[in-house]
Amino acid sequence: MINPYEIMETIRMLEEEKLDIRTITMGISLRDCADSDGDKARKNIYDKICKYAGQLVKVAEEIELKYDIPIINKRISLTPMAMVAEASDDDNFVKFAETMDRAAESVGVDFIGGFSALVHKGYTSGDRRLIKSLPEALATTKRVCSSVNVATTKAGINMDAVADMGRIIKKIAEYTADNDGIGCSKLVVFANVPEDNPFMAGAFHGIGEGECVINVGISGPGAVKSALKRVKGRPFDEVAESIKKTAFKITRMGQLVAKEASEMLGVSFGIIDLSLAPTPAVGDSVARILEEMGLERCGTHGTTAALALLNDAVKKGGVMASSHVGGLSGAFIPVSEDAGMIEAVEKGALSLEKLEAMTCVCSVGLDMIAVPGKTSAETISAIIADEMAIGMINNKTTAVRIIPAPGKDLGEEVVFGGLFGRAPIMKVNPFSSTEFIARGGRIPAPLNSLRN
Amino acid sequence: MRAIITVIGMDKKGIIAKVSNILAESDVNILDISQTILDEYFTMIMLVDLENINSTLEELKEKLIQSGKSLGVSIKLQHEDIFKSMHRI
Numbered sequence A: 001m002i003n004p005y006e007i008m009e010t011i012r013m014l015e016e017e018k019l020d021i022r023t024i025t026m027g028i029s030l031r032d033c034a035d036s037d038g039d040k041a042r043k044n045i046y047d048k049i050c051k052y053a054g055q056l057v058k059v060a061e062e063i064e065l066k067y068d069i070p071i072i073n074k075r076i077s078l079t080p081m082a083m084v085a086e087a088s089d090d091d092n093f094v095k096f097a098e099t100m101d102r103a104a105e106s107v108g109v110d111f112i113g114g115f116s117a118l119v120h121k122g123y124t125s126g127d128r129r130l131i132k133s134l135p136e137a138l139a140t141t142k143r144v145c146s147s148v149n150v151a152t153t154k155a156g157i158n159m160d161a162v163a164d165m166g167r168i169i170k171k172i173a174e175y176t177a178d179n180d181g182i183g184c185s186k187l188v189v190f191a192n193v194p195e196d197n198p199f200m201a202g203a204f205h206g207i208g209e210g211e212c213v214i215n216v217g218i219s220g221p222g223a224v225k226s227a228l229k230r231v232k233g234r235p236f237d238e239v240a241e242s243i244k245k246t247a248f249k250i251t252r253m254g255q256l257v258a259k260e261a262s263e264m265l266g267v268s269f270g271i272i273d274l275s276l277a278p279t280p281a282v283g284d285s286v287a288r289i290l291e292e293m294g295l296e297r298c299g300t301h302g303t304t305a306a307l308a309l310l311n312d313a314v315k316k317g318g319v320m321a322s323s324h325v326g327g328l329s330g331a332f333i334p335v336s337e338d339a340g341m342i343e344a345v346e347k348g349a350l351s352l353e354k355l356e357a358m359t360c361v362c363s364v365g366l367d368m369i370a371v372p373g374k375t376s377a378e379t380i381s382a383i384i385a386d387e388m389a390i391g392m393i394n395n396k397t398t399a400v401r402i403i404p405a406p407g408k409d410l411g412e413e414v415v416f417g418g419l420f421g422r423a424p425i426m427k428v429n430p431f432s433s434t435e436f437i438a439r440g441g442r443i444p445a446p447l448n449s450l451r452n
Numbered sequence B: 001m002r003a004i005i006t007v008i009g010m011d012k013k014g015i016i017a018k019v020s021n022i023l024a025e026s027d028v029n030i031l032d033i034s035q036t037i038l039d040e041y042f043t044m045i046m047l048v049d050l051e052n053i054n055s056t057l058e059e060l061k062e063k064l065i066q067s068g069k070s071l072g073v074s075i076k077l078q079h080e081d082i083f084k085s086m087h088r089i
Helices: A004-015 A038-053 A056-067 A081-085 A094-107 A125-140 A159-175 A182-186 A221-229 A236-265 A286-292 A303-319 A339-346 A352-358 A377-394 A434-438 B015-025 B057-071 B081-087
Strands: A021-028 A071-078 A111-113 A144-152 A156-158 A187-191 A212-218 A268-273 A366-372 A398-405 A413-417 A421-424 B002-009 B029-038 B041-049 B073-079
Touching: A004 A221, A004 A236, A004 B002, A004 B029, A004 B041, A004 B081, A021 A038, A021 A056, A021 A236, A038 A071, A038 A081, A038 A094, A056 A071, A056 A236, A056 B057, A056 B073, A071 A094, A081 A094, A081 A125, A094 A111, A094 A125, A094 A144, A125 A144, A125 A159, A125 A182, A144 A159, A144 A182, A144 A377, A156 A159, A156 A377, A159 A182, A159 A187, A159 A377, A159 A398, A159 A434, A182 A187, A182 A398, A187 A377, A212 A236, A221 A236, A221 A286, A236 A268, A236 A303, A236 B081, A286 A303, A286 A339, A303 A352, A339 A421, A352 A366, A352 A377, A366 A377, A366 A421, A377 A398, A377 A434, B002 B015, B002 B057, B015 B029, B015 B041, B015 B057, B057 B073, B073 B081
Parallel strands: A021 A071, A071 A111, A111 A144, A144 A187, A212 A268, A366 A398
Antiparallel strands: A021 A212, A144 A156, A187 A398, A413 A421, B002 B041, B002 B073, B029 B041
16 A cells, blocks of 8 residues: 555645645637638637537546545636737727637636737737737636737847837726726736746747647645745755655646546646746745745845745756646746735835846746836836846746736735735836837847857 | 545544445445554545445545544545655656
């Protein structure tokens, strides 16, 4: 029989340390759904989503029952809608977002990603129409998530798109002002976006992907924190070993679930995303892991080094445990979704500048950051530009998900509830970047040698 | 399918009797059983074969959970592969 200590360790990780499968995300290609008639295209999209994802929630629930593993989210990612809707004559793509929303509701998933555009080098007519539709689309739908890739290491940064995204984010906040600008939490601006990420809001089904795949996002900050508790005061070599071992076990569980789900659904297995994704629940925080390493508060000096170690060790431990690893894979540091991050901001330990530094060594970027509602579109664009530059130069994914909270200022907070949590308003630099953003054009792709 | 049943909590009379009764009623065969004190908790671990189960997995789990509640212990039933995959290469 299996060793009782191993059985108890698994049960402890699931029960006390809140280990779970964070998401099973089905990626569906919509490339064959395009039509010059928008209504026909939308019918194709709706029917295809329902056909492939009709059993998704049921299968996930069966796996939960069989293994007693909580599977928190069941989601869908689609081919970037700008490419699919582009063939239609519609000037505005809001109806496409509404179709996504309806399809998601009918198959029972909480979010559907892929109202997206890839514009790192330039706009097509579909990209332009999609981005223009974003404020209304995100205000009128509940489940639709959007992402726009504005930079890559190979193409540089599209600064026209960066400027547009600043204005669009402000507008989305206005359109959803009744709810603290929640629409902005459903839009991610990316550099080097991965095409197989299962996590929202940035998930979409990349153009190199197959017809339909299952991608699984694992989590488990609580399990990593507990593992670190057992090596209190020990050197970093032991810290890294301990994180690697935990990440290995967590990922093996993800691999089992992914394999099972793809077999039951008759769909190929895509990737496991080895991310430590926090939630606002107590004990599910990445900030607390960093603090467990010996920092009084997340955000103090040493935080970047701690995060670098964590991010790397998670990947090293997880890679061997899965046949295919992809997505964002690393540690997420969303402010509003992590109780430890929220507290660090409130105590004055964590600033926007420090978060920016942290994004150089972790898997995403400035995530779920609330800033004063009066922050100008140009400043938001400049914040995006900085983050994109970090991604472009360092050959990594970076992202910005920022909420200029309408009518709110320093000392206040936005409250979204549920998985989105709450975020204290963070201070932005008061000096202007307007002329910088007004230039437009493209920042050229960087040199990848002579690296100093 | 083979599954692991774990019973964790305070030790008391009749735990094994009650759990094995439910399993017998459901035509579930017990392949192995062990009982120990781990981390200060009474822990019983059973390896069972669900090949000939006469109810749904959901019904069996529900019965076990309910009897666990009446005994003041936590009872879980999980496919053995979760433990194998997490701890064995």
